[in-house]
Amino acid sequence: MPLNKEIQPGDNDELTRERLQATFDTQQMAAALWGSDLARKRRELAKKVDKLTVLHDSKDMSFMTREEKLSENARKVVQMFAHVADIVEDPSDDAEMFHLSSNAIGHEGHPFGVHFVMFIPALKAQADDEQREKWLMPALGLQLIGTYAQTELGHGTNLRALETMATFDKATDEFVIHTPTVTALKWWPGSLGKSSNHAVVSANLIIDGKSYGHHNFMVQIRDENTHKPLKGITVGDIGPKMAYNASDNGFLGFDHHRIPRRNMLMRHAKVDKNGVYTKPPHAKIGYSAMVHVRSVMIGHQGMFLGSASTIAIRYSLVRRQGEIKEGSGEVKILDYQTQQHRLFPQLARAYVFMFAGKEVRELYQKVLSDMEKGETTLLADLHALTSGLKSVVTHLCVAGMEQCRMACGGHGYSRASGIPEIWGVAVGGCTYEGENMVMLLQLARYLMKAVKETKKGKSLGRLVDYLLLPQDRHSLIGRVPQGEYGPHLAAFEHIARRQIFKVADELTKLQDKGMSKEIAWQKKAVELQRAARLHTRFYLAACFHRKVQSVVDGRIREALADLYHLHLNYELLDMVNYALEDAYLKADQVDFIREDMYRLLETIRPNAISLVDAFEFSDRELRSVLGRRDGHVYENLYKWAKESELNRADVLPYFDKYLKPMMLAARQRSNI
Numbered sequence: 001m002p003l004n005k006e007i008q009p010g011d012n013d014e015l016t017r018e019r020l021q022a023t024f025d026t027q028q029m030a031a032a033l034w035g036s037d038l039a040r041k042r043r044e045l046a047k048k049v050d051k052l053t054v055l056h057d058s059k060d061m062s063f064m065t066r067e068e069k070l071s072e073n074a075r076k077v078v079q080m081f082a083h084v085a086d087i088v089e090d091p092s093d094d095a096e097m098f099h100l101s102s103n104a105i106g107h108e109g110h111p112f113g114v115h116f117v118m119f120i121p122a123l124k125a126q127a128d129d130e131q132r133e134k135w136l137m138p139a140l141g142l143q144l145i146g147t148y149a150q151t152e153l154g155h156g157t158n159l160r161a162l163e164t165m166a167t168f169d170k171a172t173d174e175f176v177i178h179t180p181t182v183t184a185l186k187w188w189p190g191s192l193g194k195s196s197n198h199a200v201v202s203a204n205l206i207i208d209g210k211s212y213g214h215h216n217f218m219v220q221i222r223d224e225n226t227h228k229p230l231k232g233i234t235v236g237d238i239g240p241k242m243a244y245n246a247s248d249n250g251f252l253g254f255d256h257h258r259i260p261r262r263n264m265l266m267r268h269a270k271v272d273k274n275g276v277y278t279k280p281p282h283a284k285i286g287y288s289a290m291v292h293v294r295s296v297m298i299g300h301q302g303m304f305l306g307s308a309s310t311i312a313i314r315y316s317l318v319r320r321q322g323e324i325k326e327g328s329g330e331v332k333i334l335d336y337q338t339q340q341h342r343l344f345p346q347l348a349r350a351y352v353f354m355f356a357g358k359e360v361r362e363l364y365q366k367v368l369s370d371m372e373k374g375e376t377t378l379l380a381d382l383h384a385l386t387s388g389l390k391s392v393v394t395h396l397c398v399a400g401m402e403q404c405r406m407a408c409g410g411h412g413y414s415r416a417s418g419i420p421e422i423w424g425v426a427v428g429g430c431t432y433e434g435e436n437m438v439m440l441l442q443l444a445r446y447l448m449k450a451v452k453e454t455k456k457g458k459s460l461g462r463l464v465d466y467l468l469l470p471q472d473r474h475s476l477i478g479r480v481p482q483g484e485y486g487p488h489l490a491a492f493e494h495i496a497r498r499q500i501f502k503v504a505d506e507l508t509k510l511q512d513k514g515m516s517k518e519i520a521w522q523k524k525a526v527e528l529q530r531a532a533r534l535h536t537r538f539y540l541a542a543c544f545h546r547k548v549q550s551v552v553d554g555r556i557r558e559a560l561a562d563l564y565h566l567h568l569n570y571e572l573l574d575m576v577n578y579a580l581e582d583a584y585l586k587a588d589q590v591d592f593i594r595e596d597m598y599r600l601l602e603t604i605r606p607n608a609i610s611l612v613d614a615f616e617f618s619d620r621e622l623r624s625v626l627g628r629r630d631g632h633v634y635e636n637l638y639k640w641a642k643e644s645e646l647n648r649a650d651v652l653p654y655f656d657k658y659l660k661p662m663m664l665a666a667r668q669r670s671n672i
């Protein structure tokens, strides 16, 4: 069977020649990335969206105002739901729906942005059966639009300091929702400003003057017909952001707004009509919607980095600049070693983030079904894993996307490249769903507990089993036959374990000297977040290893293994100081890693375009002139620029108003 190499009539010849060099079938690689069923569904879905012009952008969003963007994406999302049954096989499949949304709507946000990603997951996990009937069904049926209103103007991280109050009024069997101060205004919830009519609101539960901490409440905020805010509710948009500007992130205040008692989400924690409170089976079960988003973010961020890598690598095969050998003609910029070193490690990261995203979703589904039965044992493990992954993956994605942007030179800075918008959305991920540093410290808490267990000869969980293993003094990198990468993975494990034990010992020493646990933690916070990062980077490398091992097809496994080995080398060099500190690695071994990395850049080079083609991002989804599949970049850049609103007339009014009078006056002065 011939290998599928994604060649189409009308393609730029340069790209066709590149594609013909591939050593593997791109559709099979797509199956390894997405799973064969989803890869097929994605392909079919993209073709259907291509045919449905109502789902197409009416013009490039870069040339729109915020209000036009909101309106455009509201139009498309409505059309998307109207045609959903003809396009997707299973509308309850989040991955298929995300792909549809990426194709039709893009990543700038839309009125249902938080509805599906948080509002519905919060209802699924926290509403009891009767409440599900009342809100989940209408929410799934698009009879209402919901958001998740937790963060306040004054507090986002420290949830215990949230100020919004939900005071139980026994006499009327109601809660009184109130915003006591300006800092208590809800601030940031997506699609709240102008679109949503319902919100899951986090507020302090107060019964007979006693506070029980924050809980989630269903609050209708706008009239379902007029869409006007209900009495006692103030709501609006918080203004433009770095990106994601088709989303109306909003503010929300309550003036003694009353809701029925049964609007508190009561699957786990409960309040009866006499004001008797029942505790949930796990104190943090109400945080499940956050854990859900953290778990989906990993794969999404991988896709964002995959998109940026696709754009930069395709463009680097079209762009020629300078000569390597004088007189032999200008080369494709991807032929420069520096360009390969800039881009291929980002491509490898995109792959592993997508693999990790899949693993973590499987764990989330398991925890969710356990929670349904009141079983919460794995919740802490999941929280620790997602906290670390969310932070490391968003951070590396953003750094990687910036490399992709710079690798496109000047054109990367243009919105025509498509990178600025996806970068802007991805960088939001460093902040939303828990600020990265804060979440790393959550994982560090778990790791410190794991050390305590390890010292008793036990493991806190599967993810930290490696802490029980003895430390090797020296690495075997470069001391085993060429092509064996076991020692590389062992090096990740070594530096994570060493940093975890080192900081645990330092904490103990400070406490032994009489310092409180909290102050000792502060003194070692930077080292603690380092331990969390190293643990997560080991998890990612091990996940890549598991994936390569699981691939059956030899050609796919070989191409994936090249990326995996590059990942091991590149990431180890990025963290090499940790391995040098205890002389685990020697200078010659570092040189060995570098040389092997350069070798791998050359090995990967002929497969580069097919490795990005394998993501199977459609042109519609990429929204990038530079990353076009057919490679016809220059003529389309010119076409795109002509669409700029500034080109609507040769002379714009500001010239006559300001510049012309100034220049005339200057000329007159010089004539005097």
Ligand SMILES: CC(C)(COP(=O)(O)OP(=O)(O)OC[C@H]1O[C@@H](n2cnc3c(N)ncnc32)[C@H](O)[C@@H]1OP(=O)(O)O)[C@@H](O)C(=O)NCCC(=O)NCCSC(=O)CCCCCCCCCCCCCCC(=O)O
Pocket (backbone or CB within 6 Å): 098, 101, 102, 107, 109, 110, 112, 113, 114, 116, 117, 118, 148, 150, 151, 156, 157, 158, 159, 160, 190, 284, 285, 287, 288, 290, 291, 293, 300, 379, 380, 383, 425, 431, 432, 433, 434, 435, 438, 442, 445, 446
């Ligand atoms: C965790 C906190 C930092 C601290 O919480 P507490 O103060 O309650 O902690 P304590 O000190 O009391 O207890 C610590 C203890 O609890 C354990 N813990 C904490 N959390 C959990 C948990 N979730 N599960 C289990 N256990 C938990 C912890 O391990 C400790 O245990 P030990 O004591 O045993 O050590 C908390 O304050 C916190 O989480 N803060 C962060 C707040 C946050 O994350 N807010 C999120 C707000 S919502 C939001 O940001 C939404 C963003 C959505 C944006 C969507 C954009 C989408 C972009 C496009 C991509 C997707 C596309 C989607 C579809 C489409 O649009 O098409």
Ligand SMILES: Cc1cc2nc3c(=O)[nH]c(=O)nc-3n(C[C@H](O)[C@H](O)[C@H](O)COP(=O)(O)OP(=O)(O)OC[C@H]3O[C@@H](n4cnc5c(N)ncnc54)[C@H](O)[C@@H]3O)c2cc1C
Pocket (backbone or CB within 6 Å): 114, 148, 149, 150, 151, 154, 155, 156, 157, 158, 187, 188, 189, 190, 244, 249, 428, 431, 432, 433, 434, 435, 436, 437, 438, 441
């Ligand atoms: C695009 C976007 C969409 C959002 N969507 C929603 C939404 O739909 N619903 C919603 O409720 N919220 C939403 N948010 C809010 C978001 O969840 C919060 O902004 C986020 O959790 C961070 O909280 P913060 O803003 O209070 O940051 P802060 O906590 O004020 O962070 C500022 C700095 O303080 C540091 N810091 C804070 N606490 C600690 C600590 N304990 N230890 C060490 N350092 C600390 C942080 O590391 C950071 O450097 C959104 C935010 C963005 C950007």
